Amino acid sequence: MTIRQCKACGNPFTPWPQTKNQQFCSNPGCQNERRRRKQAKRRRESPIMRESDALYFKDWSAKNPGYWQKYRAEHASF
Numbered sequence: 001m002t003i004r005q006c007k008a009c010g011n012p013f014t015p016w017p018q019t020k021n022q023q024f025c026s027n028p029g030c031q032n033e034r035r036r037r038k039q040a041k042r043r044r045e046s047p048i049m050r051e052s053d054a055l056y057f058k059d060w061s062a063k064n065p066g067y068w069q070k071y072r073a074e075h076a077s078f
């Protein structure tokens with residue numbers, strides 16, 4: 001049986017056989033962290049996901065006026 005170290009809390013845990021490359025233990029806090037990292041990763045990789053994060057964007061673009069006009073002009077083909 002394999003023992004791994006949780007990437008969130010650092011405690012050793014036994015990964016589920018059906019979950020490949022499990023890196024977090026079953027603590028709710030660590031599962032939240034896993035979800036958070038997965039979401040952050042997806043957001044970094046997917047422009048669609050990024051665009052759907054409307055609230056964050058609205059707030060961010062309010063602080064960065066003019067950025068999106070410039071961005072859209074430069075990335076018009078996408």
Ligand SMILES: [Zn+2]
Binds near residue numbers: 007011026027
């Ligand atoms: Zn953990």
